[in-house]
Amino acid sequence: MAGNERRREDEIKLEEQEEMKEKEEVSGEEGENPSEISEEESELKKCKEELQACEDKYLRMHAEFENIKKRMEREKEKSVAYAQEQFARDLLPVMDSLELALASIPTPDEGGDEHLAKLREGVQLTLDQFVKTFEKHHIKVVDIVEGFDPNFHDAVMQVESDKHKSGQIVQVLQKGYMYKDRLLRPAMVSVAK
DSSP, X not given: OHHHHHHHHHHHHHHHHHHHHHHHHHHHHHTOOHHHHHHHHHHHHHHHHHHHHHHHHHHHHHHHHHHHHHHHHHHHHHHHHTTTHHHHHHHHXXXXXXXXXXXXXXXXXGTOOHHHHHHHHHHHXXXXXXXXXXHHTTEEXXXXXXXXXXXXXXXXXXXXXXXXXXXXXXXXXXXXXXXXXXXXEOEEEEEEO
C-alpha cells in the first residue's frame, strides 16, 4: 500500500508539472510579458480617467440644462404676469387726456352752463371707470411724497419756493403709474431749489 501511495503522489506531481508547462506555453503563445501587462494597465487607467472626465462633463451639462430650464420658467411666469404692461402703458395718454378735458370744463360755480355740467359729469364718470379698471388690473398712480425719488419721479424743472425745502416736490405736471411692482411711467414733477 505504501507503494501505491507513492505512485499516486508521483502522478499528482507529474500532473502539476504538466499544468505549469501548459500555463507557461499559453502565456508564451499570447505573447504577454511584463511590459505588455503594464501597457494594458496604463491603457485601462487612461480609459478610467476619460470615463471620469466624461461623467463630470455630463453632470455639469445636466446641471446647466436644469438651471436654464428653471430660468426660462421664471421668465415665462414674468412674461405672463406682465403681458398687459405695454397695453396699460398705451392707455396712459387716454387717461391724461380725460383728466385734462375734465380740468378744462368749467363748473357751474365757475360760470359753466347746464350743458357743460352734463359734459363734465360724463367725462368724470368715464374717468372713474378708467380708474376702477386700472385698479382691477393692478395699475395705480405713483405715490407723491414730499421728497423727490428718482426711481419714481422725473424732475423736469426746478423752481424757487419759500414754502418748500430744497428737493421737495412743488408740483406734479404729469402723474406717474405703476403696473404691479413695475414702473410704467415716472411722474413728471417740478422740484424746489
